[in-house]
Every structure is written in structure tokens, then in C-alpha cells.
Amino acid sequence: xxxxxxxxxxxxxxxxxxxxxxxxxxxxxxxxxxxxxxxxxxxxxxxxxxxxxxxxxxxxxxxxxxxxxxxxxxxxxxxxxxxxxxxxxxxxxxxxxxxxxxxxxxxxxxxxxxxxxxxxxxxxxxxxxxxxxxxxxxxxxxxxxxxxxxxxxxxxxxxxxxxxxxxxxxxxxxxxxxxxxxxxxxxxxxxxxxxxxxxxxxxxxxxxxxxxxxxxxxxxxxxxxxxxxxxxxxxxxxxxxxxxxxxxxxxxxxxxxxxxxxxxxxxxxxxxxxxxxxxxxxxxxxxxxxxxxxxxxxxxxxxxxxxxxxxxxxxxxxxxxxxxxxxxxxxxxxxxxxxxxxxxxxxxxxxxxxxxxxxxxxxxxxxxxxxxxxxxxxxxxxxxxxxxxxxxxxxxxxxxxxx
Numbered sequence: 001x002x003x004x005x006x007x008x009x010x011x012x013x014x015x016x017x018x019x020x021x022x023x024x025x026x027x028x029x030x031x032x033x034x035x036x037x038x039x040x041x042x043x044x045x046x047x048x049x050x051x052x053x054x055x056x057x058x059x060x061x062x063x064x065x066x067x068x069x070x071x072x073x074x075x076x077x078x079x080x081x082x083x084x085x086x087x088x089x090x091x092x093x094x095x096x097x098x099x100x101x102x103x104x105x106x107x108x109x110x111x112x113x114x115x116x117x118x119x120x121x122x123x124x125x126x127x128x129x130x131x132x133x134x135x136x137x138x139x140x141x142x143x144x145x146x147x148x149x150x151x152x153x154x155x156x157x158x159x160x161x162x163x164x165x166x167x168x169x170x171x172x173x174x175x176x177x178x179x180x181x182x183x184x185x186x187x188x189x190x191x192x193x194x195x196x197x198x199x200x201x202x203x204x205x206x207x208x209x210x211x212x213x214x215x216x217x218x219x220x221x222x223x224x225x226x227x228x229x230x231x232x233x234x235x236x237x238x239x240x241x242x243x244x245x246x247x248x249x250x251x252x253x254x255x256x257x258x259x260x261x262x263x264x265x266x267x268x269x270x271x272x273x274x275x276x277x278x279x280x281x282x283x284x285x286x287x288x289x290x291x292x293x294x295x296x297x298x299x300x301x302x303x304x305x306x307x308x309x310x311x312x313x314x315x316x317x318x319x320x321x322x323x324x325x326x327x328x329x330x331x332x333x334x335x336x337x338x339x340x341x342x343x344x345x346x347x348x349x350x351x352x353x354x355x356x357x358x359x360x361x362x363x364x365x366x367x368x369x370x371x372x373x374x375x376x377x378x379x380x381x382x383x384x385x386x387x388x389x390x391x392x393x394x395x396x397x398x399x400x401x402x403x
Contacts, residue, residue, distance in 0.1 A: 116237035
């Protein structure tokens, strides 16, 4: 054991013992602070027992790193620990890349879940589907990794490959898929008229500049005679929160889009900030279980300000704000310090957005015993789109207003 580790153990143990004794004398044994230090004492004792009684000489650096990662994983799947080398790589290149596979991930109960797959991406071409569970990236078990670490493993040079092991929803047998990384091309906004002067906008992700693109397509629909709008955010994940605020501001003259708040993070309101004329037409927003991140901020803002109806099923629930905290030894924490909240005061993280009108897609009624490898076609925006039909039905009941 190094002198530094020995000193840390002795100092921590003495401090804990002194604190408990003093707390007992003062009658404060049950205070939250005392419980915190008691837990630190347990950790110190466990570390000491490992050092003195484990079957072989342990690698305390590895043990400590694993303990830190376990602690962060217990908080949320997005907080992570960077070793000094990993932190240097992160500083040099914060965004995974230069090429990627187009998978938006989250973790629930320790399992890495494919929330959404970018249309036209390498992952979609390889057959990866929303709802797949990712067990391995190459030989690394995802249960031991944060979402950020998994995303960085999936990224790499263009033309290189990465092998992932997936567990399908309909069958429990793991399946290995090799994906060739490529620079991602974000799909453009789909804009078209559907029926009864209803304009349809479909957004796949909120990448940089998406709000301006949505604004341009929205104005085209209005100029073409649309007097009602459907904003389709199903399977929309990832992107920039600022783009979500700007998109919500296309439909809100004022009001709260969302706010950030944390234990040590003062509340920060994200208010509507229209850059031009606001669309006042009746609007319905479509969401599903693969709607996540910035798209949830838009849906929550429309719903919370009673600006329109939200139709579909509850969204996934991704909404944390993170801060990098460098540590003395050159390592660092990427820590979630705040959550995004909707106008209703409910945290987006884990809760998602509950639609005002629940409408499940027709394919959810299919038998869970169907283990066919042929993916069901998505009917987003066509005549077989049951959720779109429901949104149009709702909009028909609302009088048209001036744009």
C-alpha cells in the first residue's frame, strides 16, 4: 500500500471515529451529515479489508476506479469518471467521432437501450432497431460503462467497424452485428400537406440549425394553405437543447419552455424567445417511447403552455445538464448537476412527457411471440399512420386561426 493510500485510510478512519464520538456527545448521531461520514467509514474499512485479506495483492488503483464508477452509476447513467488519459482525450475531442453509427442510447436498470436510430445511418442499414438492448461493444460489457463511455466506443474513424452484441425485444438470444462507421448525415425536415389543409412536419433530430429549417418548412406549408399543423417528433432523439427552445418559440409568443435546476445549480428559466412572427395555427405534437432529449422539451412546452395537444405514448425521459469537474490527479468527473423540468414542474429525466391524448401505434398490438427478423415498416406520415390520423381528428375539432 502506498504511503498516500495508507495516510488517506488512517486520516479518514480517525476523522469518522472522532465525528461519531462527538456526534454522540452532542446528541446528533442521526443527522444526515453523520450518516454520510459513517458511510465513508464503511468504504474505508472495506478498502482496508481488501488490502489486508484479499486472496492476492489487489490493484488499489483499479479498485478505486471501479468504486468511483459504481458510485456514479448509482446516481444516473450519464455521470461518468475519466482517468487522466481518458480526460485528455475528452478535452481534445469532446464530441465522439469523427465518424459514428447513428445510435441514440440511454440506460435503464443497468441495461443499455437503443432509444432511437438515425434514419439512413450505418446502424439503421445494419438492422439496429429502437428497443434493442446493447449487451457488448466489442468485448466491453455495457453494464459496466456509462452512456458517455458507450457512445465514445461506438465512434471512431470513418470506414472502421465496430461489433455490437444486441438482444432483441422479441427474442432473448444475443446477436452480433458489425457496423461500419461513417460521418452522419442528419435527415432534413419532412414537410407536406396531408388532408383537410393540415400541414405535416417530421423532425428526426435537433441538430444545429434545425429550428431555422423547421421555421422555413413551416412557412412554406402556411403559404401553401395549411391552417393546422402536426409536428411529428416520434423517434426523435438527440441534438441541442437550444434548438428545442427556438423550435418551441415558433409556436409560443411568450411563456416558459423549460427550466434547469439542481442541488447547487440555481434555477435557470428557458423562456420562449420568438425571433419573428409566431405561428398561431392549431398544432398537435406526436411523440412515442423513442422521443427523447430536446424533442421532449418541445412537446412539454407545447403541452405545458396549453398551446396544443400532445398525441401518442409517453416519451423516454432524457434530460440532464452536465458539468466537467477536473480532479487533482488529472482525472475528471462528468457529473449531472441539474435536470430539465417542463412548465408543469415535472422533471423530464426518467419521467418523460405523458401525452394529453394516448394513442398507441397499431404495431404495438402485434404478438410478442413474433420473432421475425424482418423489421416492421414505419408508417410515419402515410395513410396507415394511426397516430397521425388521431392527431388530424383532434385538429379538425379546433377552429383555424390566423398564422
